[in-house]
Amino acid sequence: MHCSLGKSELDFDWLLFDFDNTLVDFHEASELAFHKALKDYNIDHVDSYYGIYGKINAKIWSDFEQQLITTEDIRRTRFTLFLKEIGKEDIDGYAYNAQYLSNLVEFTIIRPEVVAMLERLQGSFKMSIVTNGLKEVQRARLAKCKIDHLFDSIIVSDEIGVAKPDGAFFEHTMNSIKDSFEKEKILVIGDNLKSDIAGAKSFGLKSCHINPGTLDKKAADIVLEDVLELETLITNVYIPVDCDWYDYLEIYAMRKTIVDIEIRTDTNPKTITTRIKDLEAKNKEEFAHLEDGSKLRLDKIITIKPSE
């Protein structure tokens, strides 16, 4: 994990998640879908076929990102070119593409721990899916993962006619929910340096690069090997307390008053009776030293009053 942001800059309100190779393993799903399509068409498996298709597909998506071709061209040409390459030009590449996409839905799986993390984050953040993909499969794949209901909006490039990293894609995303947020409170999380990270940067948003390989620390504001590392980083972030509130606590510390402090916990709030011995600021967080020797982070305090 690498993070070049200070704690106060990690206080996000809206998380924009890419889908493929960020929340789910696209490489695996694609390879399984490809081999199933060969089987569906009674084509004998040859080891080199997936590599051949991979090159054709990468070139076609690159042409698409440069706006040289449309998504309809992707549907029509990628398997037509592949089938021609392996001497099966008698098979309809368009129908073959549809079969592959249907298989892709079937083989898209999400790790349960990623779903659990998204469910927890949903309580504290607005969340959206921002994905470059074909409209006939992306929503079906999200539904297959049973995570579509967790997001406030789902933006599929093919549905809106513009793809990441184009600013118009992010503009559309900004308008996809009623609430409006400051750009510095929005985080784009994705695996693609160009469409996700450069796209976020040029639109003025912070970015988190999901990169299971070598950590390129300069690439994004946050670099993670696995999306599961995100939660601890962006939750439990300390937000400095109000100055008046700090002064108020300082008076109790000075007078050594016995106080009842209501504390925020992961479950239900609890109340403790104690004295504040001192206040301390450390690593951009503020604490109260209590009489039993423990430290209490100031933003955990809900209410405080003299004990009766």
Ligand SMILES: [Mg+2]
């Ligand atoms: Mg991706």
